[in-house]
Amino acid sequence: xxxxxxxxxxxxxxxxxxxxxxxxxxxxxxxxxxxxxxxxxxxxxxxxxxxxxxxxxxxxxxxxxxxxxxxxxxxxxxxxxxxxxxxxxxxxxxxxxxxxxxxxxxxxxxxxxxxxxxxxxxxxxxxxxxxxxxxxxxxxxxxxxxxxxxxxxxxxxxxxxxxxxxxxxxxxxxxxxxxxxxxxxxxxxxxxxxxxxxxxxxxxxxxxxx
Numbered sequence: 080x081x082x083x084x085x086x087x088x089x090x091x092x093x094x095x096x097x098x099x100x101x102x103x104x105x106x107x108x109x110x111x112x113x114x115x116x117x118x119x120x121x122x123x124x125x126x127x128x129x130x131x132x133x134x135x136x137x138x139x140x141x142x143x144x145x146x147x148x149x150x151x152x153x154x155x156x157x158x159x160x161x162x163x164x165x166x167x168x169x170x171x172x173x174x175x176x177x178x179x180x181x182x183x184x185x186x187x188x189x190x191x192x193x194x195x196x197x198x199x200x201x202x203x204x205x206x207x208x209x210x211x212x213x214x215x216x217x218x219x220x221x222x223x224x225x226x227x228x229x230x231x232x233x234x235x236x237x238x239x240x241x242x243x244x245x246x247x248x249x250x251x252x253x254x255x256x257x258x259x260x261x262x263x264x265x266x267x268x269x270x271x272x273x274x275x276x277x278x279x280x281x282x283x284x285x286x287x288x289x
Contacts, residue, residue, distance in 0.1 A: 085252055088245035094183050095131070097245070098124050098157045104133075105156040108189070110146035118143040122155065123203060131240040133185060134192075134200050136233045144234060147189045153238050157183040160274035164250060168264050169257040177250075179261075179275050184244040189236050197235035198226075249279045258283070 088094060106118045122135040133155055137144055147153065161180035166172045192200070202218040209216055218226075250261050258279070265276035 082244075082246075083252075086246050086248045088183075088247045090245075091131075091243070094243055094245045095124060095126070097159060097181065098183055098185070101157045101159050104185075105158065106135075106137075106143065107154040107156065108143065108146050108152060109150055110142070111149040114146075116143040116146040121204060121208065123200065123207065131185070131243070133187070133238040133240065134235065135204070136197060136200060136235045139232055139234050147236070148191070151189045153187060153189040155185045155238065157185070160271035160278075162265060162268070162272040162275045164261055165264070168260045170254055170260075177248075179249050179265075179279075181247045181249075181275075181278065182245075184242075184246075185238070185240045186242045186244075187238040187240040189238045192235040192237055194230065196237075197230055197233070200235045201230070247278070247282075249275065249282060251282075 102124065103119065103121050106120050106122075107115065109115050118137060118141075120135045120137060122133045125132040125134060159181035161178060164177050164179050166174050166176040205216065205218040206212075250258055253261065262276045262279050265272040265279075
């Protein structure tokens, strides 16, 4: 990650809502031989006792399950919107173009949980993402036989976050005219580009002209 001070976001009051908005993480680790493993999983973000925890589940006996049994060090990457930024939008276009993005890296130690905790995490995860108390797909409506069969194939985990790195790279190093022009071009594109523009607009008083 870029550890330049103008790109860093250290405020947990900003980082935690961002993580909850983008909970489908890139979960990275390595096995005992140092070979990398990566999985894509939704996580619950918990705060208790002054600490942050990530909870989720994965398939048993996959490469990532085996790797985290061997080496519990984990990195969860929360990715937000991102977009290309053309140097042609700068006051001085004779420099390199770049990419603006928002991301949070959460590092910690993974531990695997018991069956009762797995059931609770499955119930909470389904309720969170269904976001509908009347949905027939809620965990509590699943047949017991199906739940028993399904939960034999998966395992719950929890990561106690030891370190949070937030990087919101949003053209903070540009002059005010370039910053405004970037926003205008990104707004016109829509999608992720417009989302980046909105974040830049919100942070204008803090970073424009640095």
